[in-house]
Amino acid sequence: MNSYSEGKIQAFQKKNENRARFLIKCPDQPGIVAAVSKFLYEHNANIVASDQFTMNPEGGEFFIRIEFECPDLKEQVSKLETRFVPIAEKFNMEWKIMYVRDIKNMAIFVSNEPHCLLELLWEWQSGDLMANIALVISNHETAREMVESLGIPFYYIPANKDIRHQVEVKQKQLLEQYEVDLIVLARYMQILTPEFVGHFENRIINIHHSFLPAFIGAKPYERAYQRGVKMIGATSHYVTNDLDEGPIIEQNIGRVDHRDNGEDMKKIGQSIERSVLARAVKWHLEDRIIVYKNKTIVF
Amino acid sequence: MNSYSEGKIQAFQKKNENRARFLIKCPDQPGIVAAVSKFLYEHNANIVASDQFTMNPEGGEFFIRIEFECPDLKEQVSKLETRFVPIAEKFNMEWKIMYVRDIKNMAIFVSNEPHCLLELLWEWQSGDLMANIALVISNHETAREMVESLGIPFYYIPANKDIRHQVEVKQKQLLEQYEVDLIVLARYMQILTPEFVGHFENRIINIHHSFLPAFIGAKPYERAYQRGVKMIGATSHYVTNDLDEGPIIEQNIGRVDHRDNGEDMKKIGQSIERSVLARAVKWHLEDRIIVYKNKTIVF
């Protein structure tokens, strides 16, 4: 990490040392909010933001994200987590408390089109992407210079479908060594094995260069041009073992017309890809995303 | 009200007979959510949706909108409202409970451009605008036929700045007679007196045909054309005594280019005006808007 970003991160951690995020998923039933908010109040925590959602009001699933401030949070942590257990059991909750000062370690995978990587680096440098970019892994050398110039380790690991297994062994070693929490596929043009994907469930974010479910798979801009669409798009999603079928986090489009050939569409699309991926990564880092079945709830 | 819309409204009321909305505004402090959610839980109310906001986290203002279901709401109403008083006093709350089955009475004022009126009538006919359109008042006869064909009373009241007072006396009589809750100025090109505005504080919604604060006042499209802007817009806001300065509810824009003259801009703009006004009216009817100083919180 270069000293500039280090400074930004430290300031952010200092400012948020008493802030945490509560994420809860449970069957809907009366009394959840009352129980959780009473619990927080009794532990001197002040709710700063709260967002909830009931999927299918009758007999459905309840989701809530609460951001709170709690004096001396560091000392309170274990107490909070222990004491919440009976409530969680009563309501049959899946839950976690995330501490804002715990900056996530992120790996970026990229092939030879660097625009999405550049966007992430740009947001990170300007302090808008609060993560530790631990390393960049690529099957091309294209991005080495720009990555290393920012003090971020760059690993070149050639890849193709025949050596997939060996490649992933090396990648996993690095991911473990750097204690990576989140993998971002910033236009990484290799398919991952089910084993690899399973190991990082809901922790791999991909950007696909079409408005899914249209143009799943290879060469979406070319196919968009062939079809004569009047807009192109991009989709960020968590990676599952069904190609381009994982839970969608964010999508957007841009207008094109008959004057735009495949190459033009690609250029227009790149700027959409950049912002759609950056938003998804940011939301993940802020613990705003809950995955439920094959969908996301983005608070 | 025509029989078609009457049927839609009755179905809606039946479906929502146990649903209410809680709107609260108070100084921020710990324990508010705990107290309110405990109160609701103890009265068998289930929170269906909840949205909150703290303006300026340190020493700021707290706002919450809770939508809840409560069995036998009709019988519970007075109990709920009475018993909540001590909590409200403790936290120094401004609050109200709105019952979803209580459909609001709405008056629409229009001059001779009917597009915004038409949009509201269209949304209303299709059951997307849950209000009782009690009457339409106009200083032109243009809209009479389309209004009356839907079974809505239409009143033609000629108006100009010299007879403003007499005009408003007549208008107020009608508004009282029809027990109007909300006035929508759907391109009504007359200025209202401070007395009239004061009487309906935060209950008059206007559509202005520019992206405010640009082009306040008359002929915004002409001025937009003169200035050579590359987009035009519309703004819906609550009416105050400062022309086009009231709390903004919603805004949007559309792109224009050098080929669009003032007349083209007007046509492009009309479609923006329609949707921006319709959204604002819908949000008001759903009790989603809290006015604070000169701003709106739209939940």
Next chain:
Amino acid sequence: MNSYSEGKIQAFQKKNENRARFLIKCPDQPGIVAAVSKFLYEHNANIVASDQFTMNPEGGEFFIRIEFECPDLKEQVSKLETRFVPIAEKFNMEWKIMYVRDIKNMAIFVSNEPHCLLELLWEWQSGDLMANIALVISNHETAREMVESLGIPFYYIPANKDIRHQVEVKQKQLLEQYEVDLIVLARYMQILTPEFVGHFENRIINIHHSFLPAFIGAKPYERAYQRGVKMIGATSHYVTNDLDEGPIIEQNIGRVDHRDNGEDMKKIGQSIERSVLARAVKWHLEDRIIVYKNKTIVF
């Protein structure tokens, strides 16, 4: 046609009695613009607007749309058309001259969701859709009242896949009787036979309620909800015999999130459908669309 719209149309025809549109398609080669513009100049025609496009500059296809004013156009017509023949032959052109005063006859087909029909009627009434709405055909009675109240003939023809042939016989009789130039399927939920489609090549415009090529076929909103997309869309296209595969004219999207269920998506989508269809129809009426293979050039 009601007297109000009749007046608007007559005024438009009067204003445009000397205006025409030249549409040309031919293999790209030097000298086309020079030849055409010289021809127009020599016939006292002034070019008011001109838009051209070369698909695939090397060895490609050339398209141009020229709007021009020509004094005494009525008298010039046959001369213009005859004298242009040698030029057209030299450059191997497909071409036509459309006279703006020749208002097109339009039929609207609708089933039981009237929002797209209503939008077209609304635009037509306000003088923004310069067509003669000759008749409305529906397999439901839903829209009869609103159509007839505007003085437009309404024909109820029940339809289902077993009686497709008989239904189309009746429809074709009506279309011939009213000398229909353009058929708009404003959410008409019946599939047309290849014979019918072939008879009206590039003269049937459909609105599909998804961003094609995603969600081809039935129930796109339900499938969009199931897939967990973050935006929904609509596509207007010319009808061919491949379901939802015809040349796309216009598309747009609206954002949705996890709170929007299938029903909400439908409501958000309807407003997108309305504007996407209305734009496509307007462009067709203004002779702005050239179909080339399975794509449209929209000038």
Next chain:
Amino acid sequence: MNSYSEGKIQAFQKKNENRARFLIKCPDQPGIVAAVSKFLYEHNANIVASDQFTMNPEGGEFFIRIEFECPDLKEQVSKLETRFVPIAEKFNMEWKIMYVRDIKNMAIFVSNEPHCLLELLWEWQSGDLMANIALVISNHETAREMVESLGIPFYYIPANKDIRHQVEVKQKQLLEQYEVDLIVLARYMQILTPEFVGHFENRIINIHHSFLPAFIGAKPYERAYQRGVKMIGATSHYVTNDLDEGPIIEQNIGRVDHRDNGEDMKKIGQSIERSVLARAVKWHLEDRIIVYKNKTIVF
């Protein structure tokens, strides 16, 4: 210029060695297109793209931009320019021919917010901004490292209103030394003197961080927050001596809501500023913009 970009520029020049752009402005009259297209045809030039506009059809102004290919353009240049003079005189034209291989020299001025500068550098590196970024001038040292790392000269010239004259003397020396064609104010927070502006008429592009004409002058995001607007915007325009009143080239907006404070608006706005400025610069570099009175025609 670094070697990477140098390579891209050379490839672009090679590809476009026979391509030029014709820009013409004259009083509207019959025969202009015929005369110009005949002229080009007779000089073996093939029209690749053509865009024209008549402002105010009756007795108005005519504008056209023609992009053409001409074999051996280098040798033809002087002949073309000489022989066109009689035509230009006949129609009273202002005109110029721009040769695509003549890459423009561009200076970027920046203060201490580097996001717009970064966007331009990013687009330039990826070959999407076809200019020679000759130098960057700043009244802060913030951007030095990122600029110099790309091989672009960086000049730190402290500035404030008391030393405006001396500052501009130094700046002008540099601009002359580097033969600068275009100055981009990429969030340069100093006002330029009328003398300086006059010297670079229609060759200084500024980005203002609001949707003009709203929030002219200082601190637009703060004022937008105070006003409670529901969207913020950015505007790129040519600089004139009336602050933020010059011809608008491009504008766009982003949505905000009550949760966004001034700081949030600034972050959302920065991404709008980046794209709005980059588009304007690109259009200028491609000779797409004609300034007429206080407006732009963007072809």
